[in-house]
Amino acid sequence: MPLHEKESVREKLEDEVYASADLSVSMPKYRFPAVEHDPRHAYSVVHDELMLDGNARQNLATFCQTWAEPEVHQLMDECMDKNMVDKDEYPQTAEIEARCVHMLADLWNSPAAANTVGCSTTGSSEAAMLGGMAMKRRWESKRRAAGKAIDKPNLITGPVQICWHKFARYWDIELREIPLDGDRLLMTADEVLARCDENTIGVVPTLGVTFTCQYEPVQAVADALDELEKEQGLDIPMHVDAASGGFLAPFCAPDLVWDFRLPRVRSINTSGHKFGLSPLGVGWIIWREATDLPEEMVFWVNYLGGNMRDIALNFSRPGGQVVCQYYNFLRLGREGYGKVHNACYETATYLAARIAKLGPFEVIYGGDRGAGIPALCWRMKEGVDPGFSLYDLADRLRSRGWQVPAYALPANRQDLVIQRILVRHGVSRDLATLLVEDIQRAIDYFGKHRLPTPMSAAEASGFHH
Ligand SMILES: *Cc1c(COP(=O)(O)O)cnc(C)c1O
Numbered sequence: 001m002p003l004h005e006k007e008s009v010r011e012k013l014e015d016e017v018y019a020s021a022d023l024s025v026s027m028p029k030y031r032f033p034a035v036e037h038d039p040r041h042a043y044s045v046v047h048d049e050l051m052l053d054g055n056a057r058q059n060l061a062t063f064c065q066t067w068a069e070p071e072v073h074q075l076m077d078e079c080m081d082k083n084m085v086d087k088d089e090y091p092q093t094a095e096i097e098a099r100c101v102h103m104l105a106d107l108w109n110s111p112a113a114a115n116t117v118g119c120s121t122t123g124s125s126e127a128a129m130l131g132g133m134a135m136k137r138r139w140e141s142k143r144r145a146a147g148k149a150i151d152k153p154n155l156i157t158g159p160v161q162i163c164w165h166k167f168a169r170y171w172d173i174e175l176r177e178i179p180l181d182g183d184r185l186l187m188t189a190d191e192v193l194a195r196c197d198e199n200t201i202g203v204v205p206t207l208g209v210t211f212t213c214q215y216e217p218v219q220a221v222a223d224a225l226d227e228l229e230k231e232q233g234l235d236i237p238m239h240v241d242a243a244s245g246g247f248l249a250p251f252c253a254p255d256l257v258w259d260f261r262l263p264r265v266r267s268i269n270t271s272g273h274k275f276g277l278s279p280l281g282v283g284w285i286i287w288r289e290a291t292d293l294p295e296e297m298v299f300w301v302n303y304l305g306g307n308m309r310d311i312a313l314n315f316s317r318p319g320g321q322v323v324c325q326y327y328n329f330l331r332l333g334r335e336g337y338g339k340v341h342n343a344c345y346e347t348a349t350y351l352a353a354r355i356a357k358l359g360p361f362e363v364i365y366g367g368d369r370g371a372g373i374p375a376l377c378w379r380m381k382e383g384v385d386p387g388f389s390l391y392d393l394a395d396r397l398r399s400r401g402w403q404v405p406a407y408a409l410p411a412n413r414q415d416l417v418i419q420r421i422l423v424r425h426g427v428s429r430d431l432a433t434l435l436v437e438d439i440q441r442a443i444d445y446f447g448k449h450r451l452p453t454p455m456s457a458a459e460a461s462g463f464h465h
Contacts, residue, residue, distance in 0.1 A: 067426030082319030118286035158187030207245025246270030
């Protein structure tokens with residue numbers, strides 16, 4: 001090598017990452033970067049910044065999966081280029097999606113699992129939109145056929161996840177959300193009946209209410225609506241928001257009747273990325289029978305020379321999550337899902353018993369597999385003032401990396417503040433024990449250092465359901 005080139009070769013030698021020109025100055029934040037950066041440098045900057053998000057495994061607020069088998073990581077990598085919308089270009093991914101639809105229909109006891117209809121979505125929110133739209137369309141066509149007005153649709157729910165508020169607002173539907181009352185924190189059949197009329201497009205019970213984690217009484221509501229039809233001729237369909245419960249009850253509470261065994265249940269949504277154990281970005285909507293999906297919602301697309309339904313709201317959408325859902329179905333089956341989730345229920349009951357023993361707390365829901373999801377929630381005992389609020393406790397636990405949200409319930413129990421733990425795949429008994437020890441340590445700390453004023457909701461970190 002000629003001597004004069006030595007300098008430039010030297011210049012080109014890679015710097016130690018953190019001593020490089022890129023990382024010893026601040027990287028662009030809000031203006032579009034003018035120049036290129038070395039991939040190693042850019043990666044380090046992004047990677048390091050993400051450390052501040054904390055450790056997702058200690059986030060006990062989320063319902064979503066934060067642990068996956070190595071095979072799931074590998075499939076996600078292999079599926080980087082799979083576009084769910086291109087049924088013709090990635091026909092096998094489309095085929096896998098269709099198989100998942102049938103498997104879910106089977107799991108939820110559809111009378112026609114082999115030719116049922118449904119699709120994957122980005123999550124339960126999109127699935128809820130589709131289920132809600134189908135209810136609205138079916139109601140409209142029935143009303144039109146009877147020569148009646150379609151300008152005042154309403155939907156009846158218990159305390160729902162925000163996606164139903166969005167659905168109601170985006171599609172101009174009156175949301176009749178049953179307010180909480182005293183110790184009644186769920187919908188009841190009577191409360192539903194009191195709100196039904198000819199403009200009710202449907203009733204949506206939640207299998208795993210986000211606030212308290214409990215199942216709403218789907219069968220009792222279905223029975224009441226059957227009675228209503230017999231007495232008044234009003235035929236009101238149900239959609240079950242089984243975002244969490246759809247992947248729990250079939251394995252851990254198989255005798256609970258909440259699904260297509262009830263003829264009134266016309267559609268069900270679930271989140272694959274919650275207890276379906278798939279990576280973030282997949283939900284499902286299944287209609288009981290093909291006739292439950294109004295034809296005007298369907299777009300037909302080419303697929304292996306044939307036709308396939310396209311119902312989703314999105315166009316391009318990643319396919320890896322759907323492929324991993326199929327992997328999980330094969331990998332786990334009923335047996336494996338049961339094992340994983342039952343272990344979570346046992347840890348949830350264990351945590352509930354330990355937390356009840358700490359003194360100031362009263363457990364509202366403690367992880368009963370027939371009554372809700374593997375989770376627990378508690379409140380301060382009435383009349384007890386331990387000198388800190390649940391918001392303070394949540395804040396204190398953050399110093400050890402735990403995220404255990406505290407929040408007020410919706411109307412009419414905004415006065416009741418509760419705290420919640422989701423026990424997911426990967427929240428082991430040992431992790432749970434470490435958490436209880438940290439809660440005890442926090443209580444001891446507040447005992448020694450009395451707070452001048454306990455933290456209020458407004459000061460607490462924002463938590464959205
Ligand atoms: C999480 C959740 C949703 C929203 O689901 P995403 O998959 O996050 O879009 C809707 N309903 C209930 C009951 C939920 O728990």
